[in-house]
Amino acid sequence: xxxxxxxxxxxxxxxxxxxxxxxxxxxxxxxxxxxxxxxxxxxxxxxxxxxxxxxxxxxxxxxxxxxxxxxxxxxxxxxxxxxxxxxxxxxxxxxxxxxxxxxxxxxxxxxxxxx
Amino acid sequence: xxxxxxxxxxxxxxxxxxxxxxxxxxxxxxxxxxxxxxxxxxxxxxxxxxxxxxxxxxxxxxxxxxxxxxxxxxxxxxxxxxxxxxxxxxxxxxxxxxxxxxxxxxxxxxxxx
Numbered sequence: 048x049x050x051x052x053x054x055x056x057x058x059x060x061x062x063x064x065x066x067x068x069x070x071x072x073x074x075x076x077x078x079x080x081x082x083x084x085x086x087x088x089x090x091x092x093x094x095x096x097x098x099x100x101x102x103x104x105x106x107x108x109x110x111x112x113x114x115x116x117x118x119x120x121x122x123x124x125x126x127x128x129x130x131x132x133x134x135x136x137x138x139x140x141x142x143x144x145x146x147x148x149x150x151x152x153x154x155x156x157x158x159x160x161x162x
Numbered sequence: 163x164x165x166x167x168x169x170x171x172x173x174x175x176x177x178x179x180x181x182x183x184x185x186x187x188x189x190x191x192x193x194x195x196x197x198x199x200x201x202x203x204x205x206x207x208x209x210x211x212x213x214x215x216x217x218x219x220x221x222x223x224x225x226x227x228x229x230x231x232x233x234x235x236x237x238x239x240x241x242x243x244x245x246x247x248x249x250x251x252x253x254x255x256x257x258x259x260x261x262x263x264x265x266x267x268x269x270x271x272x273x274x275x
Binding site: 051078080082087088089090091092095097105137139141143150151153154155156 | 166168196198203204205206207208211251261262263264265266267268
């Protein structure tokens with residue numbers, strides 16, 4: 048099925064460890080996004096990529112880096128994980144020019160726990 | 163900056179009850195407004211949207227009207243079902259562009275038989 052695929056679905060890290068969350072979409076979308084979801088705070092934008100080859104900071108970028116590897120893939124890296132980064136991470140994509148029509152397509156999320 | 167405020171949950175209803183989830187927003191310009199739904203263990207799905215004042219978005223029996231005068235986009239359903247149990251997020255398109263969405267905190271709905 049066409050959509051947004053995130054891996055892994057679950058991960059437990061120790062403080063200071065690094066990891067990369069993977070995201071791929073097969074809908075030929077131009078724009079991709081990483082959000083984190085925390086109880087009582089909704090979704091907050093970490094980084095986004097308006098188009099292939101570009102990335103920009105969102106609301107809460109500290110402690111993260113991203114790579115838009117190609118049009119399909121947008122990865123999120125935690126260089127030195129901290130307990131404050133315990134969260135559920137969602138990747139999303141949109142065609143770019145049709146947000147008003149299509150909205151976002153979300154992946155199913157990665158639940159990350161940092162101990 | 164732009165922001166979205168939703169009523170706190172959880173909202174607990176009996177099946178066939180009337181549902182209202184309040185959403186108000188602060189924005190410069192003229193944002194588009196969205197409702198997303200998240201079922202347990204899943205990502206968010208677009209439920210409905212409205213792109214200009216007085217537009218009514220509707221889907222699966224849910225409705226919301228874009229009220230510019232009250233800066234609101236309240237979600238309503240006349241008769242909820244157990245299968246509507248989920249978390250509902252109100253969102254607006256960021257006036258800063260690049261197709262960014264700003265989400266509210268979410269409202270959990272629990273419907274009991």
